[in-house]
Amino acid sequence: MAMAAEAATVPLGVLLRREVTSERMERPDVLCGEAARSRKGEDFTLLLAEAAHRVAGDPSTSFSVFALFDGHNGSGAAIYAKKNLLNNVLRATPSGLSRDEWLAVLPRSLVAAFVKTDKDLQAVAETSGTTVTFVIIDEWVVTVASVGDSRCILESADGSLYHLSADHRFDSNRDEVERVTACGSKVGQLNVVGGPEVGPLRCWPGGLCLSRSIGDIDVGECIIPVPHVKQVKLSNAGGRIIIASDGVWDDLSFEMALECSRGYPSDITANRIVNEAILPRGLRDDTTCIVVDILPPEKLAPSPPTKWQGKIVNKMFCRKHPDMSFKTDTEYAEPDVVEELFEDGSAMLSRRSIDGRCLQSRGRGLIAEIIL
DSSP, X not given: OHHHHHHHTSOHHHHHHHHHHHHHTSOOEEEEEEEEEOSSSOEEEEEEEEEEESSTTOGGGEEEEEEEEEEESSSHHHHHXXXXXXXXXXXXXXXXXXXXXXXXXXXXXXXXXXXXXXXXXXXXXXXXXXXXXXEEEETTEEEEEEESXXXXXXXXXXXXXXXXXXXXXXXXXXXXXXXXXHHTOEEEEEXXXXXOEEEEEEEETTTBSBSBOEEOTTSOTTSBOOOEEEEEEOOXXXXXEEEEOHHHHTTOOXXXXXHTTTTSOHHHHHHHHHHHHHTTTOOOSOEEEEEEEEEOTTOOSOOOOOOOOOOEESTTOEEOOTTSOOOOSSOOOOTTOOEEEEEEOOSOGGGOEETTEEOBOBTBSOBOOOOO
């Protein structure tokens, strides 16, 4: 009788926390779809629902990788990056780490991997270049590293829109214009002799309209492979990630992409976005879209279509306090809240250091030096 009375006095909040914790420990279902229309044959994708294991031989530690490589001036750099970048991430990540430690060091491993991939590409004298948007999903934590103008967005379960990548086009990134100009290059439109300046802003010499890429060894030291990295944690309500090349974003806003795809599974969504993008002007460029749904277990389809609520978010990320330890196994975001764990878009490798590991930059001859 006394035991029954004691059980009845357990606070409701405690019981709810127990139930929520039990639910949130489950791994999400990760479903993906892809669609592409080719004009130049320079877009490549990497879709790995089970890319590797954090702990060798333990399937419960698997993580997913989804990546888009949009090549220019040829396809060599895109093919090379697709083949080597993930292996370089794994090599740059120390072994024997707990999940929390692995997630904490992952942003720096991605930076080192981008730099090494670029450096190794220079050694094979490949002059083409590529954008890269590289997404790693480990349970409810999403880490995105990006160079170039292929963009990645997240729609949370409540319909809010989050930007997970940076745009490294000179036309839309004043900070990069200033950085490249300070580095010694000129940024301006194409100057036609005897006529007005035309087209997008470009870096001279070379004429590239992007400030960051892998490859492009013939455009000078100011174009760098150092990625913007963002890491976020979803609530267990999940969300949808859209990764697309500029062939999509040149004709669709982020809101339009979400509006035309709500309520459809990932494969149909990818096709709808690509078709919507090429509808106004036809196929003018390689146009590629990857859609990844991160869903609560056994929820195999996104919610029905709802009217977009207009919550464009950069400021709405719930930021982890810098003095708090990095924990993901026992701490979870509140329902429908996306928590920002890490973001760094600095172009200077010397500023990117953690736990005794340091990355140093020396112009375009970027050297990733891991000091352990």
